Amino acid sequence: MKEVSAVPDIKCTVSECHYNEGMRCNAPMIQVERNNTASASTSSHTRCETFKKKA
Numbered sequence: 001m002k003e004v005s006a007v008p009d010i011k012c013t014v015s016e017c018h019y020n021e022g023m024r025c026n027a028p029m030i031q032v033e034r035n036n037t038a039s040a041s042t043s044s045h046t047r048c049e050t051f052k053k054k055a
């Protein structure tokens with residue numbers, strides 16, 4: 001059975017990321033975590049753990 005992604009289309013402007021292609025995320029999956037807080041209340045309290053600097 002074909003696996004269906006929960007988030008098929010991720011727009012991302014972090015062009016220096018290895019997975020970024022034309023301002024879209026091309027990673028097979030991404031992991032998002034809280035950013036130095038026990039409880040997030042704004043988007044800046046979250047971060048993309050999958051980010052990898054372009055070589």
Ligand code: SF4
Pocket residue numbers: 010012013014017018019020021024025026027030048049050051052
């Ligand atoms: S892995 Fe994260 S930072 Fe990199 S393109 Fe995807 S969403 Fe953006």
